[in-house]
Amino acid sequence: MDFHMDLLTNLWKMPRGIERKDGVNGNLTWKAKYGSVVATAFDLIATDGMNEEGFAGHILWLTESDYGKPEDTDVQLSQSIWLQYYLDNFATVAEAVEWTNESGVLVSQLFDPTGHLVPALHLALNDASGDSAIIEYIAGKPQVYHSRDYKVMTNSPTFDKQLELVKEIEGLGGDQPLPGSTLATDRFARASYYVEQQVQPKSQLQAMAAMFSIIRNAAQPFRTPEPGKPDASQTIWQVVADLTNKRYAFESTTRPSIVWVDFEKVSFSEGSGILKLDLVGKLSLEGGLAGDVSHKFRDPGELGLGFARVGREALEFVAKKQDEYKEVANLVQSLAAARSAS
Helix, strand or coil: CECCCCCCCCEEEECCCCEEECCCCCCCEEECCCCEEEEEECCCEEEEEEECCCCEEEEEECCCCCCCCCCCCCCEEECCCHHHHHHHHCCCHHHHHHHHHHHCCEEECCCCCCCCCCCCEEEEEECCCCCEEEEEEECCEEEEEECCCCCCCCCCCCHHHHHHHHHHEECCCECECCCCCCCHHHHHHHHHHHHHCCCCCCCHHHHHHHHHHHHHHHCCCCCCCCCCCCCCCCECEEEEEECCCCEEEEEECCCCEEEEEEHHHCCCCCCCCCEEECHHHHCCCCCCCCEECCCCCECCHHHHHHHHHHHHHHHHHHHHCHHHHHHHHHHHHHHHHHHHHC
C-alpha cells in the first residue's frame, strides 16, 4: 500500500452473518457467507483482506479508472464496500468473476477525505487454488483479466498495457535490462521477474519470506510525495497472505513490525462479533505487538463501531452529492474571481 500519508490502518475480524448494503441506493443487500480479516483505511474502508476460504482481495490506485455515471437501476457497490462484498460472498476467483460479468456491477466513487481527490482504484483477487483476476473500470464498464498466469498488479497504466510493456524485459520475453525506478511499470517488471525466478517453496516460512522479499524490492522508499499522485508515494504497509494455510501477515513501514493472524485460531462463526486489532496504537519498535496476534483482537465497543458506521455513511453521502458540491465550489470560485477583478 503506497500513499502520501498514513492511513491509520488497523485489522478487523468480520464474522459470518453480518447484513450489509451496497452503500449507494440500497438495491443490493446481502448477508456475509464467509468471515474475513481486513486491513482498513481510517477504520472506514476495507482495502485488503482474506476470508476463511482462502480467497483474498487487494485494492490499489489506478489513475485511469473511469467508473462512468451509473443509473439508479444498475447493480452498484460503493468503493467503501467494494472489496468487502467479494470477501463476504465468494470462495473462489471463478465465482467472483462469474458474478462480476453476469451482474455488470458498477462502482460508485467516494471522495478521499485526506486530499479531496476522487479515489481511482482497481481490485486484484486470488484464491487458494492459485487462480487470479484483476478488475478495472474503463469507460464505465468492468474489465476483467482472469488467469492463473496473472501474478502481479501495481498501478498505472491499465493491466492490458502492463502485460505488453513487461514483454520488453529480458527474462520476460524481451531484451531490455530489468528497470530500477519507482515507476509503476518498472515495479511491475521487477515483481514479475522475481516471481518467475522463485523455486517451489518447501514450507510456509520459505513461501512467505520469498513474497516479502519480492514486495520489498518493488516497494516505494520514503520521500517527498509527488503532488496529485497518491500512488507515487512511499510504501506505508505490505501484506503477505498464505491462502493455503490461512495466515495473514501484515508489516508496517511507519510502525516497523510484522504481525500475523492464523485463521484456525480465530472464530468467524455468526454472532461471534466484529473485533478490532489496534495496530495504530499497539505497533511500535519496542514493547509493541509482534508475531502471532490471532488472540489479540478486541471488541471495539458500540462507540468504535458507531464511529466506523457513521464515518462510512458520511463518505457515501458526500459521494452521492459530489456533483452538487462541485457546482457550489465553481460558483464560489466565480464569485471570488469577480470580486477580485472589481
